[in-house]
Amino acid sequence: IDSAKAISHLQNIAVVVCPTAASSDAPTSALSVVYKQSGEFLEYLPLRKNPDLVVVDSHIIAKAPTRLLVAGIGDALAT
Numbered sequence: 001i002d003s004a005k006a007i008s009h010l011q012n013i014a015v016v017v018c019p020t021a022a023s024s025d026a027p028t029s030a031l032s033v034v035y036k037q038s039g040e041f042l043e044y045l046p047l048r049k050n051p052d053l054v055v056v057d058s059h060i061i062a063k064a065p066t067r068l069l070v071a072g073i074g075d076a077l078a079t
Helices: 002-011 058-063 066-078
Strands: 031-035 041-046
Touching (some): 002 031
Antiparallel strands (some): 031 041
16 A cells, blocks of 8 residues: 555555555555565655545455454554
8 A cells, every 4th residue: 555655646646545454544644654675664755645545345344353453443543
């Protein structure tokens, strides 16, 4: 999701994201986290705008492990 948002920002094109778990606010935030190829954190990339559209399939979200929903609640409280 963050890769798609970053490309959208850099190319100035619309982006649609389709999260499969409610574990973070990444699908709706105007921020992308960039990592090196090794997986090491590189930088935060502030974006001009939030994603243009977030498509959520509630059946897929409901089938995700409970720990992912709990993580999303924690992320929401920390934001």
